[in-house]
Amino acid sequence: MPETREVYAAEDLFSGWLDDASRRPGEPLRVRVGETVQTFEPETEPRFTDPAHVQEFVDRVLAHLVATESRYDDGTGLDLAAVPVVVRARRGRTRAHYEYDERPRRGVIAIPPREVGGAWSLRGAVVLHEIAHHLAAGEGHGREFRTTHLRLLEDIGRPVQAELLHTAYRLNGLDTGVDGDDRTLLRIGRLLRQAERTSNTAERDAFFAKAQALATRHQIALAVARATAGAEEKREEPTYETVLIGESGKRSLARYVRLMIEIARANDVRVAIYTSNTRVTLYGFPSDVAVVKALYASLVTQMVADGDAHLRSGAHKADEQQVWNARRRRWELKPVHGSTARAAFYEAWADHVGHRLSTARREVQEAAVAEDPASTELAIRAKEVEIVDYFGRMQREHGIRGTWKGTAAAGHAAPGSHEAGTRAAARARLGTERAIER
Incomplete structure (x- = not known):
């Protein structure tokens, strides 16, 4: 399928960066982009023990999207974030997979368990990729999927990971349809709207200054x-x-x-x-x-x-x-x-x-x-x-x-x-x- 190979290459690069960051906690991640080196401090990537653990995470992600009114419309008025997703074990060990069941209306994510060699898939980068398939109205790994994946990371409070993934897309010759100044402003606006929807003041400190840091990095560039x-x-x-x-x-x-x-x-x-x-x-x-x-x-x-x-x-x-x-x-x-x-x-x-x-x-x-x-x-x-x-x-x-x-x-x-x-x-x-x- 067009662009699938480039998307997988970008996500392999993205996962490698997250691995580097996890091996050196507390140290900034340095990524070479063209002639410059950019510094990131990505959020901690979750890891899972088995498909049941993945199910708990998927349920929390979808519940968060619904609670914060982060709609993912399928084009008919249906909010895909409100459609449940079931996680099951997959027999094969080389792939994770998403499919949509019309009856009952639900998404299904198949994850290879650790026993069959699926440890590689029991991580946030892989699981969120499959959730993005559930939330993207179209099929495949085209621009709509990539935009949805980036938005998902931002909507669940991982804006630096979103920035990293967007960098990996660009390095592999991909865009998301919203780049440059427009994307920066879109990301800042989305973070602010998400913030305004929470009534818990204890949550307000979690990612303070990420928007200003994003704006300043863009201004410097x-x-x-x-x-x-x-x-x-x-x-x-x-x-x-x-x-x-x-x-x-x-x-x-x-x-x-x-x-x-x-x-x-x-x-x-x-x-x-x-x-x-x-x-x-x-x-x-x-x-x-x-x-x-x-x-x-x-x-x-x-x-x-x-x-x-x-x-x-x-x-x-x-x-x-x-x-x-x-x-x-x-x-x-x-x-x-x-x-x-x-x-x-x-x-x-x-x-x-x-x-x-x-x-x-x-x-x-x-x-x-x-x-x-x-x-x-x-x-x-x-x-x-x-x-x-x-x-x-x-x-x-x-x-x-x-x-x-x-x-x-x-x-x-x-x-x-x-x-x-x-x-x-x-x-x-x-x-x-x-x-x-x-």
């Missing part, structure tokens, strides 16, 4: 490409885009702007703020602007939800602020108003998330520079200079003047809410989702 491209080659050019923050008169607009600034700062994007705080204009490369918009849309929702939960809990009522009573001509302690508590909460939330984003960015950049000091560092600096020059030119052309002052700090007036905002931001899901356990 583009910067290197720009630095080495000839004048005649097509290059991404800086641009600007205006984004609505909120309607005039809406509360907390300045805090929303502050969050946007923190996200933009971590992604090489400059921000010009309307005096009303209702809009901002983002200046940067189109791919970076798209990442900032995606992250902001998810994080502002989390910030508001966390702030609402804090106020509903009544925890802010324990705070007191010193207020001058003009009638009594003395200072008095009074409870913190809800609006003050919310402002303090948002301030701390945005500051802490900004710190986490910047840390993730710095770690990825340092790793990339360590791998290829000369070209990578020069490309990063060249990109920064290009953005600074572009923003300076736009400031002159657009008449941008002054410095955004935000609003008066509220943290001193509501220290309890400020601390609560920091704690909540530490749990914020940035490309976070729960991974399927072994």
